[in-house]
Amino acid sequence: MLNSNKLHTALEMSIKDMNAAYDENEVISHRFSWRYKRKKRAIIKAYQQSLQRPEEFDRRYRKISFRQKVLIAAMAIVMAALLTGAGVVVTYYIGGIRAEQQSTHTDAFAMDWESAPSTLEKTYSISYDLSNYEKNILSDDEYQYWAEYTNNTDYIDFMYWVKEAYQNARVNTEESAIGSMAINGFDALYFQRNEKDQVLIWDNGEYIFELHSNLDISIIKLIAETIYEEKKIVNIQQ
DSSP: OOOHHHHHHHHHHHHHHHHHTOOHHHHTTOOOOHHHHHHHHHHHHHHHHHHHOHHHHHHHHHHSOHHHHHHHHHHHHHHHHHHHTOOOOEEEEETTEEEEEOSSOEEEEESSGGGSOSSOOSEEEEOSOOTTSEEEEEEESSSEEEEEEEETTEEEEEEEEEGGGOSSEEEOOTTOOOEEEEETTEEEEEEEETTTEEEEEEEOSSEEEEEEESSOHHHHHHHHTTEEEEOOOOOOOO
16 A cells, blocks of 8 residues: 555655765766756655655545545656656667667667677778878777777767677667668668767677767768778788
8 A cells, every 4th residue: 555654765765875876986076967966856855745744645545535546556656767767668679789778878789799709800991081080099909999080079989899798888878769770781770869969880790880970960871881891911922
């Protein structure tokens, strides 16, 4: 049965959980989002209201019908889900990627990774003319390659990973709609972030590729389609 004591206890636990997650020594430079602040204010307000007249709430609750009690219980469950950030998880299967989209992010998983190469055995490059961009390699090891191209305010991030390392990869898709787009015969996961940043993620059968940029999606698609495998030059000694 729903009662004020249980509601009060649940709200009190929610506040304690949120406070416990905040460590001033670790996040002193972090700026919390307005969603977090609004959520915490809502929990505190509901907690304070639950302290005011619990006896009156119990008396009024006992007088309502069973159908109304069921409705109140359902509303309490929905409100608790909203306050704690719980929500519906929508799962997409695009190419060789499983994407589980939640309210604030998406968890991406590369499928069929057991049969894929465990290290980066091949090298890929972009043949699109980026001569007016400054190139900076941020990562180049046996599991991931990441190159950043910048030109004033424009940027292009080009990455590829081994599938085994691309498990439960968290992608920021808050307020974004996930779709798909064909890249060189492969289905790519596509979404727009922050009204300007475009993201493409796809599986070419061996590795996971990512392309992030604030350029127009038509240009980004052209760039993605110029990615090619560099062939190793073998010197034949006579």
